[in-house]
Amino acid sequence: MVGPVLSPILLILVPLSAAFLIVLLSSVLKQHGPVLAFLALAAEVVMAISIYPAAAAAPIEVVIAGVRAPVGINLIADPLSMLMVLVVVISALLVSLYSFSYIRDEQKSRYSALFLLLVTGAVGMLLTGDIFNLFVFFEILCISSYILVAYHRGGLGLEASIKYLILGSVGSLFILISIGMIYGALGTLNMAHIGANIDLLPEGTRLAAAAFFLVGLGVEAAVFPLNSWLPDAHASAPSSISAVLSGFVIEVALIVMIRVAGSVFQITQVFPVLMVVGVITLLIGEFAANRQPTLKRMLAYSSIGQIGLILFALSVGTPDASSGALLQVINHAAAKSVLFLVAGYYIMRTGSGRIEDYAGLGRKMPVASFLFVLAFLSLIGVPPLLGFFSKFSIITSALSAGTVPSLFMAGLVLVGTVVEVVYFIRVMQVLYSSRQQSVSIESGIPAGALVSILLFSLAFAAGAAILTPLTQAAGSAAAVLF
Numbered sequence: 001m002v003g004p005v006l007s008p009i010l011l012i013l014v015p016l017s018a019a020f021l022i023v024l025l026s027s028v029l030k031q032h033g034p035v036l037a038f039l040a041l042a043a044e045v046v047m048a049i050s051i052y053p054a055a056a057a058a059p060i061e062v063v064i065a066g067v068r069a070p071v072g073i074n075l076i077a078d079p080l081s082m083l084m085v086l087v088v089v090i091s092a093l094l095v096s097l098y099s100f101s102y103i104r105d106e107q108k109s110r111y112s113a114l115f116l117l118l119v120t121g122a123v124g125m126l127l128t129g130d131i132f133n134l135f136v137f138f139e140i141l142c143i144s145s146y147i148l149v150a151y152h153r154g155g156l157g158l159e160a161s162i163k164y165l166i167l168g169s170v171g172s173l174f175i176l177i178s179i180g181m182i183y184g185a186l187g188t189l190n191m192a193h194i195g196a197n198i199d200l201l202p203e204g205t206r207l208a209a210a211a212f213f214l215v216g217l218g219v220e221a222a223v224f225p226l227n228s229w230l231p232d233a234h235a236s237a238p239s240s241i242s243a244v245l246s247g248f249v250i251e252v253a254l255i256v257m258i259r260v261a262g263s264v265f266q267i268t269q270v271f272p273v274l275m276v277v278g279v280i281t282l283l284i285g286e287f288a289a290n291r292q293p294t295l296k297r298m299l300a301y302s303s304i305g306q307i308g309l310i311l312f313a314l315s316v317g318t319p320d321a322s323s324g325a326l327l328q329v330i331n332h333a334a335a336k337s338v339l340f341l342v343a344g345y346y347i348m349r350t351g352s353g354r355i356e357d358y359a360g361l362g363r364k365m366p367v368a369s370f371l372f373v374l375a376f377l378s379l380i381g382v383p384p385l386l387g388f389f390s391k392f393s394i395i396t397s398a399l400s401a402g403t404v405p406s407l408f409m410a411g412l413v414l415v416g417t418v419v420e421v422v423y424f425i426r427v428m429q430v431l432y433s434s435r436q437q438s439v440s441i442e443s444g445i446p447a448g449a450l451v452s453i454l455l456f457s458l459a460f461a462a463g464a465a466i467l468t469p470l471t472q473a474a475g476s477a478a479a480v481l482f
Contacts (some may be wrong), residue, residue: 006047009062009078011085011123014040019116019218026109037116038096044089046357056083056476061432074129080477081126084255087333088235088248092119094452099340101446111151115145118433122252130189135175142168149237152324160232167229178212181205195264210265220253223311224281227304234300239344240297243337246303249327258314262481268317275315279409286419293341294353305416306332313394316401322478324393328471331378331386334459338375341367345445355430362431368445369431371462376424378460386463428466
C-alpha cells in the first residue's frame with residue numbers, strides 16, 4: 001500500500017512562508033528574492049511529485065489542529081486535486097525560471113512574493129475541503145493577480161487591473177452570499193457534509209446558492225459573459241504573469257467550479273446549459289482572436305476559446321470527456337505558456353505588441369519561433385502533439401453521446417478549430433516573411449528563459465510518448481469530478 005511521503009499542508013505552507021520571508025527580509029535579500037521564490041517552487045514540485053502516488057491510491061485527509069469537520073478545517077489531496085497541483089507548481093517553477101531574466105527592475109522581490117501568493121491561492125483552492133477556506137484562497141489568488149497585472153504601473157496596466165478588480169470583487173461577493181446561504185441553512189461549511197445534506201435545502205435555495213457560487217468562480221474562469229477582464233489583463237501584464245493567468249489560474253477556477261457543481265451542489269442537470277455556455281465561450285474567443293492586431297490580445301482571446309472547449313468537455317459529463325478535458329488543461333497550460341513567454345521577448349526585442357511588426361522574427365529568433373509554432377500546432381490539435389489526443393478524445397466523447405445537441409455542438413467545436421488555423425497561419429506568414437525587421441543579432445532569448453520555454457514544450461511535443469501515463473492520471477482525476 002502506498003503511504004503519504006509528506007503532508008499536503010506543506011504545499012500551502014512553503015510558498016506562503018517564502019512569500020512572507022521575502023517581504024520581511026527584503027532589505028537583506030534585496031535582488032535575491034527571486035532565488036528564494038525559485039527554491040520554494042522547486043521544493044513544491046518535489047513535494048507534489050512525492051505526494052501524488054499516495055493521493056492517487058487513496059485520498060489523503062489533513063485535519064488542521066486535530067479538530068475534525070464540520071467544526072474544524074480539513075484539506076483533501078485526491079487524484080484530481082494533486083494532478084492540478086502538479087500543473088500549477090510545475091508551471092510556476094518554469095515561469096519563475098523565465099522571470100530571472102525577464103523581470104529586470106528593482107522590484108523583483110515584491111514580484112516574487114506576489115507570485116508565491118498567487119501560487120498559494122491556486123494550490124489552496126485545489127486542496128481545501130471547506131467552502132469558506134475556498135473563498136479565502138480564492139481571494140489570495142485574486143488579489144495577488146490584480147496587483148501583478150498592474151506590475152508595470154502604466155496607465156493601461158492600472159486600467160486593466162481596476163477592471164479585473166471590479167469584476168473579481170463582484171465574483172467574490174457572489175461566492176460570499178452563497179456561503180452565507182448554505183451556512184444559514186445547513187450550519188456547516190465542509191464540502192463533504194454539504195454534499196451529503198444538500199437534499200435538505202429547499203430547491204430554490206439550493207439553485208440560488210449554486211448560481212451565486214458558479215457565477216463567482218465563472219468570473220475568474222473567464223467564462224462568457226464574465227470574461228471581459230481577461231484580454232486587457234493579458235495585454236497589460238508582464239508576459240510571465242500572462243502565462244500563469246492563462247496557464248493555470250483560469251483552469252483552476254474552472255475545475256473548482258465544475259467540482260463544486262457536481263460534488264457539492266449535485267446539480268448535474270445544469271450541465272447541458274454549461275455545455276452551451278462552453279461552446280459560446282469557445283466561438284466568441286476564437287472569432288475575437290482572429291480579429292486582433294496585437295499578439296498578446298490574440299493569445300488572450302485564444303485562451304477564452306480554450307476555456308470554452310474545456311468547459312464543453314467537462315459538461316458532457318462522461319468519464320472519457322472529462323479525461324479529455326483534463327488532458328486539454330495540461331496541453332493548454334504548456335502550450336499557452338510557451339506562446340506568452342516567447343511573445344514577451346518578441347515584444348521586448350521589437351518594442352511593439354503588434355503582430356505586423358514581427359516580420360522576419362522567425363529567422364532572427366529561430367529556436368524560440370520554432371517552439372512558438374509547435375505550441376500553436378498543439379493547440380490546434382496536430383498529431384502527434386498532445387493537443388491532438390486531447391481534442392480527439394473530447395470530440396469523440398461528444399459524438400458518442402449520440403444526441404442531436406451534442407453532435408451539433410461538436411461540429412461547432414470543429415468550426416472553432418478552423419478559426420484557430422486561420423489566425424495561426426496569419427501569424428506564421430508574418431514571422432517567416434521575407435521582410436526583415438531591423439533587430440540586432442543579440443536579439444535572442446537568454447539561456448534560462450529559453451530552457452523554461454523548452455521544458456514547457458516537452459510537455460506537449462512528446463504527446464504520443466507520454467500519452468499512456470497522462471491518460472491514466474487524467475482518467476483517475478476525472479473519476480473524482482462527479
